[in-house]
Amino acid sequence: MAKVVTFEELKAHSTKDSLYVLIHGEVYDVTKFIDEHPGGDDVILAEAGKDATQAFEDVGHSDEARDLLPPLLVGAFEKDGALKIGDTKTPGSGASVSDAVEQGSNLMYFIPLTLLGAYFAWRFYGA
Secondary structure, eight states: OOOEEOHHHHHHSEETTEEEEEETTEEEEOTTTTTTOTTOHHHHHTTTTSBOHHHHHHHTOOHHHHHTSGGGEEEEEOTTSSSOOOOSSOTTHHHHHHHHHHHHHHHHHHHHHHHHHHHHHHHHHHO
């Protein structure tokens, strides 16, 4: 049976000498890996003692990085603990980001083309 890690235990292991990280409801002991982390130890230490799922996913880790996790597994995080595990797939958040990017992309084309059209109109009709 897998070990259940409590919030107090997670917080107790939040130093460079003993570091647990919570990702997708599972706790990993990354103490031995912290010096090898390409992003530096500060990145991991900043997520110590809390749910690091969002930070882990925002970076977009490779499959090779994800393959390093299973041997580091300590156990599952307690379901009814003091720390609430965040949902990384918030409904509607992807759509709003996509809409914002599309709107920004449209402006990126519209404004320069308008300025270019105005310049040519000025040169053609003003000269």
